[in-house]
Amino acid sequence: MHRKFQLLILLCLAVNSSIAQDVEIPALNIGDVAPPLRVREWLKGTPVKKLEKGKIYVIELWATWCKACIRGMPHVSALTREYRDKVTFIGINISDNKPIGELRTFVNNMGDKMDFPVAVEDSNFMATEWNDATLVKGIPKCFVVNEEGRIAWYGLSSLLDNILPKIVNNTWDVQAALAKRNFDRRVQYLDSEAGYDLLAYQSNRLKPGDRGKPEAALIAIEEIVKKEPALKYTPSVAYHTFLSLLKTDPRKAYEYGKIAMVTPTYEYFADPPFEQVGGAIEWAMEWYGDTLKLPVEIYRLGAEAYQLEIDGFPASEILHKKYQKMATMYWRAGDKSDAIKAQERAIDFLKKTKKVSREDLAAFECRLQQYKGM
Structure with missing residues (x-):
């Protein structure tokens, strides 16, 4: 079993929540009143003592050890300059063991790449009451607090370009965003469960000639998708579908893969986001592309999958x-x-x-x- 794919399943099962009855509900979600800010010291910029109603805030949680956080700083800085008169941006360092002096030096060395006020959390309040309360403990993570003092949205700052203008223009539907987030959580959870169940049909690569049970896997997938149609092209299901079709009907694998790679599924809640369907195609090709006799179109599809990943994560x-x-x-x-x-x-x-x-x-x-x- 591909280690990356195992990690995907384990992490998804560990961090995802759903509106389903047997899945934990997050303590902090879209639409909830924002918790207070608690910081120990400001490292840069004008301090923000509290979140005031009538103002919009973007709060970026980060740490010095988080490479994805550092990669995203220039983008957050660009947004800070673009919305300087409309939105207050704040970067808050969490879950970091470095002394204040080292943190200050780090921020100073970032220069214009970190062009917004920066603070250090007080104790672990921002980590526990903001970050962990969403049940998605990874960083970077940004929260947008609207003029009513509520969480309008949270996620990756790389997605703010399409979200922040609507919040600023007061055209953002918080309830619709909450409904979508809950639906996405449920689908992501079900996708992870399905991926785990479908492992039973996969071949053992340590046993030469073992092809697994691809026909049975496709029957099981059909039943899974019948119960929840939204799972047809989700990453875990896509991996097993594409892999099973590679072994049974490569032409259908190609047709399925082409559609899967351009079909949106659910929003991811970590950075870098767990690889989407492009990653599922990658894994299958990486493991079986040299052991199965496949038409050239399949290998070109594999190349397209890598390009999709590159386009999605250009700073990787x-x-x-x-x-x-x-x-x-x-x-x-x-x-x-x-x-x-x-x-x-x-x-x-x-x-x-x-x-x-x-x-x-x-x-x-x-x-x-x-x-x-x-």
């Missing part, structure tokens, strides 16, 4: 790996020129990583020469 620190795997897909499809281009991109991004070794660079360049020479 593993773009070099994504591009290299994309190159492999193109090569298996017989698209030599595209394979070379993808491998060249892989090398470009590898050179930008902080700790690139000579061995890794040599291996990437060797692969490129193989593509060019064959």
